[in-house]
Amino acid sequence: MAETPIDPEAAEYVYRQVADRIAAEVAAGRLRPGARLPGERALAEQYGVAIGTARRAVEELRGRGLAVTLPSKGTFITSPPEQSEDV
Structure with missing residues (x-):
């Protein structure tokens, strides 16, 4: 499956494009859940972005509740957050 490259000229932050791609994979x-994401350097290389951009994308995923980082272990995909059903 050929993926379109990250577009630095798009009207969206590059780190969000990377986070959106990973979220789509999830x-x-x-x-x-439980899958280990590549390290920041590997993510940067995979998506053709700077390491700081990859780092910010991981922060974005953590903020969305899609990933958790364990020091000295790595970043892992979490179970999707529960959707509350207001009736």
Whole structure:
């Protein structure tokens, strides 16, 4: 599957584009809870972005509740947050 490259000229922050791509992988079931994400350097290389951008994308994923980082272990995909059903 050919993926379109990250577009630095798009009207959206590059780190959010990277986070959105990873979130889409989670939503599609290609990244399951417990899966370890590549390190920041590897993510930067994979998406063709700076290391700081990859770091910010991981922060964004943590903020969305899609990932957790364990010091000295890595960053892992978490179970999707529970959707509250207001009736």
